[in-house]
Amino acid sequence: MTLRQMFDPSAVAVVGASTTEGKIGYEAMANATEFDGPVYPVNPSSDGRLFGEAFVASVTDIDDDVDLALCCVPAPATPDVLQECGEAGVGAAVIYAGGFAEAGEEGERLQAAVVETADQYDISLLGPNTSGFVVPETDLLCSFASGAEKxxxxxxxxxxxxxxxxxxxxxxxxxxxxxxxxxxxxxxxxxxxxxxxxxxxxxxxxxxxxxxxxxxxxxxxxxxxxxxxxxxxxxxxxxxxxxxxxxxxxxxxxxxxxxxxxxxxxxxxxxxxxxxxxxxxxxxxxxxNSPAPDGPNVGVVTAQAGPGIIITDRIQRAGGFLPELTPETRDRVDDILPGVTYTSNPVDTGRPMPAFGDVVTAVAEDDAVDIVLVYELYEQAMGFPVESLDGLAERVDKPVLFATDGIEEDMAEDESALADVGVPVFETPERAADAAAVLARYARMQGSAEGTEVVADD
Amino acid sequence: MTLRQMFDPSAVAVVGASTTEGKIGYEAMANATEFDGPVYPVNPSSDGRLFGEAFVASVTDIDDDVDLALCCVPAPATPDVLQECGEAGVGAAVIYAGGFAEAGEEGERLQAAVVETADQYDISLLGPNTSGFVVPETDLLCSFASGAEKxxxxxxxxxxxxxxxxxxxxxxxxxxxxxxxxxxxxxxxxxxxxxxxxxxxxxxxxxxxxxxxxxxxxxxxxxxxxxxxxxxxxxxxxxxxxxxxxxxxxxxxxxxxxxxxxxxxxxxxxxxxxxxxxxxxxxxxxxxNSPAPDGPNVGVVTAQAGPGIIITDRIQRAGGFLPELTPETRDRVDDILPGVTYTSNPVDTGRPMPAFGDVVTAVAEDDAVDIVLVYELYEQAMGFPVESLDGLAERVDKPVLFATDGIEEDMAEDESALADVGVPVFETPERAADAAAVLARYARMQGSAEGTEVVADD
Structure with a gap:
């Protein structure tokens, strides 16, 4: 069994397609027709067209190679539909209906029958009892939910x-x-x-x-x-x-x-x-969106102390570690920013400032640091240090995460500039810290953490 | 000491107001001038006007009754500024500068001096070492941060x-x-x-x-x-x-x-x-935004089972309790929605549907329920049950929370309709569950929970 026919089909059939708005067979067809390839509405009791496509009575009547069938029929009708799919050479099917294994003995029997047919014809079955799937890149919207197209x-x-x-x-x-x-x-x-x-x-x-x-x-x-x-x-x-x-x-x-x-x-x-x-x-x-982290050691740079304390606390509790920066890095930060508020880890610059990006770079280049997390409240006049962050993660071969709070529309342009250069952006101090901690745990799980004893607090 | 003069001042002085963009004395003045009342820039070494207001040399030179002074001067200059504020009868002051108690012995001495003067003249001091405060309703923007005006x-x-x-x-x-x-x-x-x-x-x-x-x-x-x-x-x-x-x-x-x-x-x-x-x-x-909850018993109504399970799990772990609904309510839900997916608590309707609001009402009216939480993925054709929710919390005298996920702009109108009728809306299943659990814990802390034994899992 391969799922290629499910997620990358040549043609799609919507079985049980319906002209009645609100019905799953209508909504599923409405979404499916966004797909680039051919989409066939199937319903023995309908004729004419739906969203410009001509109804056919059965998947076995379609001349095209249909890879994927979206089954919009009730549970009891599903085994027959699947039989026809098998005969037509369909390789994948989505069964939206409930009333199968989740619904007692009769449902379990139905599901067993369906699976038997699927096995016989080597059909991959998504569901039953699902709202389906979506592949946005190819507009393959195999869900009956509204908004899938967006x-x-x-x-x-x-x-x-x-x-x-x-x-x-x-x-x-x-x-x-x-x-x-x-x-x-x-x-x-x-x-x-x-x-x-x-x-x-x-x-x-x-x-x-x-x-x-x-x-x-x-x-x-x-x-x-x-x-x-x-x-x-x-x-x-x-x-x-x-x-x-x-x-x-x-x-x-x-x-x-x-x-x-x-x-x-x-x-x-x-x-x-x-x-x-x-x-x-x-x-x-x-x-x-990051190079694989080599270890759990997080270097934090913040423009405001309070969020920095939140981040520090949270990372430490979730399995990350804030190492001492090397003396070289501390000297370097001192040179960039004489009298900076706090030059340990986290480095706290006290406010956003033009040299903020240089401080981030210094911390990112520190050998004691495996993961970099930057927090900065958005300040209109200063913007984000996009230039410093562009390519930084690749160059130092470490994840570099960025977090901020601010007026959404004011920082929209700067935020998408960060996204454009591949920097993952997070919404609150806690969410960024949790993401950094996941990277730290991931590094340790992958067995690539070396030389650092880490003891989580809880 | 009252904070009336701080948060509801008749007039404001910005001491250390500056014509240099980027300086705190400039940014603070830029924000302060949004205030409806008079705002005076104070700086002995400046003349002319700033944002249309004439500079004065000292707060003691202002004829008006200035309630609040925003001190934008460095730490060492602050004691003298505060002395003048005292002499001028200013009742409240914000000190933005750092370099006080957080910065070692010399800073501690400075802070003690400032507090002594404040005590002598009965001045409420916000700070030092703060970015200030904002009262959006009166456009009182006593912060130097950008975006405060929004x-x-x-x-x-x-x-x-x-x-x-x-x-x-x-x-x-x-x-x-x-x-x-x-x-x-x-x-x-x-x-x-x-x-x-x-x-x-x-x-x-x-x-x-x-x-x-x-x-x-x-x-x-x-x-x-x-x-x-x-x-x-x-x-x-x-x-x-x-x-x-x-x-x-x-x-x-x-x-x-x-x-x-x-x-x-x-x-x-x-x-x-x-x-x-x-x-x-x-x-x-x-x-x-809710009537005070009488107890920790949460009735959950969901249009999708998966988020309902998340919510149930989360509420139970955070000190809330999902009680059995009364037989009357279960019958009522069965009547409204024959064959509804799950009529215990949570009630799971399986999909959004026109009767969804009636189900919510039935659960809200159940005597076993102290707090109501509703989750529904947004479905364009159905919208939210705004009519059913309008006034429901007041009528049953219980908090009614609502949570959803969907395409932001599609549901914007329905979301603000909910906000207009006073229903608090939350973004994810977890965040709504956590908020409901806070209500549950609050009810128990307030000693108003009666008759229900609740055992949290962790």
């Missing part, structure tokens, strides 16, 4: 057990000025689960980081093995530290399982975990 | 030990579509500290919630007593769980102290604590 392309692949969470993550990513290489809601994971999608996106050239939303899975080991085998960094958000078992089971038919076991397992297999949707995307922005 | 009025008073954090919080509040009744950076707290500002804003009719950013204080008991005496809800963010002592001391001359003692103290005195700037503002939005 998701911008990016380099993070979102793989969520829940379709709702997949969409929430994608919308949040847009809100942060980022984007996704793909957004996938796995739903019941009939035969496409975490392992298959991780493997696929690890080989996807648009993807530089993979984020997982995990409620629970029966095959934790396979998931962990797939993570370890991935050259692309993976970050995970495991939900369910308290007892949400019954509700979760009713959702995607999965037991949430032991949270601590998952966290320990992920750590052992090189996957940093986080505890919120926004933190998950921040971690991906840091990992996906 | 901060919108709101009903949260931000009181931060650090001027940088005060600004970060105010900017974040704007970004969230909220605003502040005032934003204050305390700095060295020469004679205006947490207690004085809490008392003042408790009596301020524009303020419905007070948020505190605390690094450390020598007089924790007075702070806690002021919190307990406040009728206005107070939320605190105590920074420094790990060792940031040396850096923090260099900042505002304060020891960060024992974090657990602070947290326990706050809890005992009725102040919920949070662990991030964004959570602090979210907590204020929940507390300041």
């Amino acid at each position: 998701l911008p392309p990016g380099n993070t692949a979102v793989v969520a057990q829940s379709g709702g969470v997949a969409h929430a993550l994608a919308f949040q990513s847009r809100r942060q000025g980022r984007g996704v290489s793909a957004m996938v809601g796995l739903g019941n994971r009939a035969n496409v689960g975490f392992t298959e999608t991780i493997e696929y996106f690890d080989g996807d050239e648009r993807t530089d980081a993979i984020v997982l939303h995990v409620e629970g899975t029966d095959d934790g080991r396979a998931l962990l093995e797939a993570c370890r085998a991935s050259d692309t960094p993976v970050v995970a958000y495991k939900v369910g530290q308290s007892d949400v078992g019954e509700f979760a089971e009713s959702h995607t038919g999965a037991l949430t399982g032991d949270h601590e076991l998952y966290t320990a397992g992920f750590a052992q297999y090189g996957v940093p975990t986080v505890d919120a949707t926004d933190a998950l995307l921040d971690a991906a922005a840091a990992l996906g | 901060l919108p009025p709101g009903n949260t008073a931000v009181v931060a030990q650090s001027g940088g954090v005060a600004h970060a919080l105010a900017f974040q509040s704007r970004r969230q579509g909220r605003g502040v009744s005032a934003m204050v950076g305390l700095g060295n707290r020469a004679n205006v500290g947490f207690t004085e500002t809490i008392e003042y804003f408790d009596g301020d009719e524009r303020t419905d919630a007070i948020v505190l950013h605390v690094e450390g204080t020598d007089d924790g008991r007075a702070l806690l007593e002021a919190c307990r005496a406040s009728d206005t809800p107070v939320v605190a963010y105590k920074v420094g769980q790990s060792d940031v002592g040396e850096f923090a001391e260099s900042h505002t001359g304060a020891l960060t102290g024992d974090h657990e003692l602070y947290t326990a103290g706050f809890a005992q005195y009725g102040v919920p604590t949070v662990d991030a700037t964004d959570a602090l503002l979210d907590a204020a939005a929940a507390l300041g």
Whole structure:
């Protein structure tokens, strides 16, 4: 089984396409027609056209090579639809409908029947019980949700057990000025689960980081093995530290399982975990846009002490380490900025100033520093040190993260200048610190941390 | 000492006003002139006008009753300036300069001298070593930071030990579509500290919630007593769980102290604590725009299961409780929505739908529920149930929080409709859950929780 036909299809069929606005078969078709390739509405009881495309009665009637079928029919009709897909040589299908394994015995039987057909014809099944997936770069909008057409392309692949969470993550990513290489809601994971999608996106050239939303899975080991085998960094958000078992089971038919076991397992297999949707995307922005960190030592440069204290505290608590800067660096900072407020780590310049970028460069070039985090409240007259930051991460071969607060529209231009030169930007001191701490933990997990004893406070 | 002259002055003097762009004396004057009342630039070595106002040589030369002086002079010049303020009958002053108690012995002597003069003349001193304060409603911009003029009025008073954090919080509040009744950076707290500002804003009719950013204080008991005496809800963010002592001391001359003692103290005195700037503002939005919750029992209604599981997990871990709904409510939900996905608590409708608002109403009217939290991914065709939510919180006399993710500009209109009817809106499932948990903890701290045993998981 390959997921190429799912995520990079030559042609798409929308089975159960409907002319009734609000129905999934209508909304899915509305979104699907954004795709560059041919899209066929399939419905035996409709004729005429939908969004300019002529209805056909069955996927078996399509002359084209249809790779992907979007199944917008209710659960009981799904096995027959899938049979026709198999006969037509369709290689991938999305099943949106609920009423399968998450819904009791009858549903489980239905799901087993569907999976059997899929296995027989080697069809990759996304779902059932999912809101689908989106690949923004190719306008492949295989979701019935509104707003999917506005998701911008990016380099993070979102793989969520829940379709709702997949969409929430994608919308949040847009809100942060980022984007996704793909957004996938796995739903019941009939035969496409975490392992298959991780493997696929690890080989996807648009993807530089993979984020997982995990409620629970029966095959934790396979998931962990797939993570370890991935050259692309993976970050995970495991939900369910308290007892949400019954509700979760009713959702995607999965037991949430032991949270601590998952966290320990992920750590052992090189996957940093986080505890919120926004933190998950921040971690991906840091990992996906940075050279791999060599260790957990974070050099912090701040233009305001208060946020610097927040950042220091937070990094230390989350497994990062603020090393002493070398005497050479301290001298250098003193030369750049005589009387600077605080020349230890963090370096606190007291206010934004023209030499701020030089201070950042000095800290970034310090051998004791593996990861650089810069915080600066936006000051109109000063702007951000874009020139100093341009190419800095590549040159010193270390992640360089930037965080700010300010008036959104005033700093929009400077923020996109930073984005243009590949610097990941974060919204609050805490979110930046958490992202830096993920890099620190990632470095240690990857076994590349050397020589520094790090003791987390909690 | 009253802070009326600080936060509601008749006239303002900018001492050390400067014609040199970029200098604090220029930026402070630029911001101050937005104020409706008279603003006088003071500088013995300048003449002519600045922003249309004629320079005077000393505050003692001003015929008007100047309540507030913004001191933009270096530390060594400050004692003389304050002496003149005293002679001129100025009741409040902001000292921006650093170089006082945070900067060693000589600075401590300077600060003592300034405080002595202030005490002699009964002057309230904000700072030294602060970026000042802002009252957006009256355009009273006593900060030299850029962007202060764009901060919108709101009903949260931000009181931060650090001027940088005060600004970060105010900017974040704007970004969230909220605003502040005032934003204050305390700095060295020469004679205006947490207690004085809490008392003042408790009596301020524009303020419905007070948020505190605390690094450390020598007089924790007075702070806690002021919190307990406040009728206005107070939320605190105590920074420094790990060792940031040396850096923090260099900042505002304060020891960060024992974090657990602070947290326990706050809890005992009725102040919920949070662990991030964004959570602090979210907590204020929940507390300041809701009827006081009677207990920690949260009823959750979600249109998507995945975010509902996240919310459930998070509330339970943070001290909230999801009670069983009464049989009457479950029947009612079943009637409204036959075959609804999950009718326990959370109620999961599976998708947004026209009856969504009726389901929310049913849960809000359940006697087992003290706090209502609604989550819904934005769906263009459906919008938000604004009509059902309008006045609901007041009618059932319970907090009703709303959270969503979606395409920002698509949902902007619906979001401001919710804001217009007083419903606090949150950005992610986690942030909404954390805000609901703050309400739950607040209810228990206020001793109004009855009859429900709640055991937090960690």
